[in-house]
Amino acid sequence: MSEMLLSAGSTADGPDLAVEFAGLRLKNPVMPASGTFGYGEEYSPYMDLNRLGAIVTKGLSLRPKAGNPTPRIAETNGGMLNAIGLQNVGVDAFVEQKLPFLKEVQTPVIVNFFGNSLEEYGQAAQRLSQIDEIAAVELNISCPNVKRGGIVFGTDPGAAAEVVSLVRRHFNKPLIVKLTPNVTDITVIARAVEEAGADAISCINTLTGLAVDIRRRRPRLANGTGGLSGPALRPLAVRMVYQVVQAVSLPVIGVGGIMSAEDALEFLIAGAHAVQVGTANFVDPAAMINIVDGLKQFCQEEGVAGISELIGTLRC
């Protein structure tokens, strides 16, 4: 096939899946959602990590965190609840034990992180800013599981702005802020976070839910409530992504219930610049690779030269 026949933006391999936003250039818009892909290594026997747009780590805190008692997960219709409690090895152990492996992969690494107080957020940001191999951070202000953690920051525009400003001061690479869906109006938080200096928004984290063991009359999770993820959540996530895209001028990463390329396309068409895949990794470790392939195929079928042509094309 001659070069001349290719439409702009496409390559000899077919449609161009590359996306650019917030100073990041990704070979495709598909990445794992934090907490569903460990530190990358765990799934490496089953897939070529080089084929992902980015790798997003499990949420890190400055110091290691043990997480919640068990049971930590429960299946629900079209979804699952989790209350892992942000168990993680801490930033230092991440740098020593996990990062060397990730350095070998030709895919940008995005570190998701959180703190249990403003101070901790700031310290973690400072520490992370010293690590060259990190392409960007994703600030979790939305975890619904930790008593004095995420939820306070993520549901109040003032607190959200405060933590984002603080982290912004300590960190000058791309700063992605991940929002919680457990709010009346997500655009209020999105705007607060934009003004406070975020470079991009991830939307959404899990929705707080409760499942009951009816024989024991106890919650099915030791923690009581947990975060709902999975395809059950998708219509909510797509709605919120669309709202945020309309409300702010920041790029948005869509996340929530993506199982297939079709699902990913709902988010991209609604205006997301990239997507994260969470629960689907558990259902099928090949999910992200299938999505990348499916996006390419869709572009081909629809005759568009690059995935970026589809972003934000929803007509409401």
Added chain:
Amino acid sequence: MSEMLLSAGSTADGPDLAVEFAGLRLKNPVMPASGTFGYGEEYSPYMDLNRLGAIVTKGLSLRPKAGNPTPRIAETNGGMLNAIGLQNVGVDAFVEQKLPFLKEVQTPVIVNFFGNSLEEYGQAAQRLSQIDEIAAVELNISCPNVKRGGIVFGTDPGAAAEVVSLVRRHFNKPLIVKLTPNVTDITVIARAVEEAGADAISCINTLTGLAVDIRRRRPRLANGTGGLSGPALRPLAVRMVYQVVQAVSLPVIGVGGIMSAEDALEFLIAGAHAVQVGTANFVDPAAMINIVDGLKQFCQEEGVAGISELIGTLRC
């Protein structure tokens, strides 16, 4: 079997499913969710309406309402989106055309209603207060589909209190207020509604979602967004019911994703006095009858004399 052998509250038919709250005495805690059971008649060829705890009508407004353009429904994973737009015949036509049928049924009738303004809420309440055959009303302050309707009232504690006080003034039979899940903290609204004079709370209405037709790059619903219902929603609904039960002293009716007796029991154990079944009626018109039978069986298996012994037994 001798009467002596029966434990308190049970009858010769086995465990007692009767529940009492907000001045209502229901033979069992199972009723349809508004908008999923028409005006009762529609499902009468398939079931004995006398076996239900109550019948809840499609949401009524003072004047008839035509509803939204089509498509109005779309299926999602473990759920469905609807944007019916509160199409209804209006209170007068209800009284003339629908009520005569309902009068023949030995089951209390609860009328769900809404207005597009404070004034309309008040007028509808006044008109409904004149209708003897109504056992109670359920005030919908939570419909996410109508521009100048529900959403404004249901997401703001002040507005919610205002509409409830107004309706309370016009209506002295049991007043149930139905809350929306599209809020940061449902207990704030619940408390506002309690103080304003509600007798009970229904929890929850649908969650706003968006589904995209990726080929046409259009929402799958003509209205754009719609309300998510069905089992996908259940963990959210159970969580909110539990929260509301803890926060107020009003009785709560649990609704959201109930498909089976086990699902209904999650709500009862979490503290609901009764449950409403919505989307499940579409999936199986026998759903509510199966739930009633299943509740009885569960009581038998667990050796409890009456369903009310199970209410609020969740240990968190």
Added chain:
Amino acid sequence: MKNIKTTILSNQEVSPDYYRMKILAPGISDLAQPGQFVMFRAQATDEPLLRRPFGIFQTGTLPSDCDGLPDKEFVEILYKVVGRGTAIMRELHEGDRVEVLGPLGRGFELADDGREQILVGGGIGLVPLYMLASELVKKNKVRLLIGGRSRKDVLMVTEFERLGVETYVSTDDGTLGEQGPVTQVLERKLSKFPDAVVYACGPMPMLEAVFRICQPRQVALQVSLEAFMACGVGACLGCVVKGAGHSEQQPHYLCTCKEGPVFRAEELDWELLEKRVNEGEHSHE
């Protein structure tokens, strides 16, 4: 009208992607009228969540297997595999458990008063016309005009002919029968039989075209419509279609599941019907 848990008697491919399924359905089978439908669900599946509507292709009775059981009254549906629900259906076998609600909706009014009877169908739209034809042929001469894009969209010709129906096939690409739209044949027939009554079922653009031909000629037309359905019984109001006289100010919606799926042409708002699939212009509420 009944809601039953029952079993499949047979499920056979009739042409690529098209299947016929016989379902044991006493209490539904005997009540079914041409043009009515059932809501169907394979009992094992929670995904997809909702039941699926299918027109009743025919009803009948299979003799008992000499097993002392009564004869088997069945409902037969004919379906095309288009998505998740129908993909699951294709995998079902004799004896599998299913749930069926029906017969539902308003079927065709038989205008078999001696006028010419013309049926117009395309693709899967032939389904309700088969049962209609079996009724009409008892008293009338029945003509069926079958349209389709291509040879493979034309089904059941022999079955209709076996009923004694005179069939006229046309395809867009000329791979079967005459080349051109089915409406071209309809126009010819109506010129010949201006008093004919027309019954049509098929894709919306075909129904539209049929309407545009029948209306100026004042030909009585009944059409069978499709819509997304959740309940099938008039309870959810999800399946409505715009009725005659509909306007933004004075909206008038009809339930496809209960007031249809068969409508007399004059009950509908044809201007707006066509726009059905293109709606979504409306701003968010």
Added chain:
Amino acid sequence: MKNIKTTILSNQEVSPDYYRMKILAPGISDLAQPGQFVMFRAQATDEPLLRRPFGIFQTGTLPSDCDGLPDKEFVEILYKVVGRGTAIMRELHEGDRVEVLGPLGRGFELADDGREQILVGGGIGLVPLYMLASELVKKNKVRLLIGGRSRKDVLMVTEFERLGVETYVSTDDGTLGEQGPVTQVLERKLSKFPDAVVYACGPMPMLEAVFRICQPRQVALQVSLEAFMACGVGACLGCVVKGAGHSEQQPHYLCTCKEGPVFRAEELDWELLEKRVNEGEHSHE
């Protein structure tokens, strides 16, 4: 370790509610170690959403059907129908498509250095012990103590005996073998063979009791645990169990899927393990 879409070779009931399923699994079969498991999902189902973990019962090769295809390397699982996922599995047939990820986790360390080998299992807990036994019998005399509530909970006795394993059955109600808990037999055996090594798999209370017997005698014990799992590969941290030295202040969790499912007894916090199912004391976060 592989993630494959493959087919079922056979799926047979072995006793009420217990089934054996052979799955074509080249690339998994040859790597599997005793005590490892697979994550399994029938490809057609979206409900239940998550894959289900099953211990590897045995691996092997079926000769090709003279169809010119290579021999069929398989993994066999043995499962009990307890809920939605396993209810769907029971309906599967030869040729049905499934997805399998494995072999996963850390299996048993073979302590086959001449010491007495004692296996303790109950119910479905016998599954991983079968593959373990097939390895151990190569070099050692192997004794299996099978416990169960009743006759129907005792499986596979002949299969183990065919391997050359000496089996001792005990049931709570005495309907098979000796009456009483399996630990009663274990105590007797350990008095006789104080240097034995013990491998156990079964319900938590049984493992607890086995631990309480082995610990004071300083008998080397390995146990295979179960936990709710989402990923099976150490990515979700959903399946953790409390490790030795765990405290509220210094929590120490181990992944059952990756650091287990087989643990040396001393790696675990037995005080807290027992409380696993009763957790939920914690306030909402």
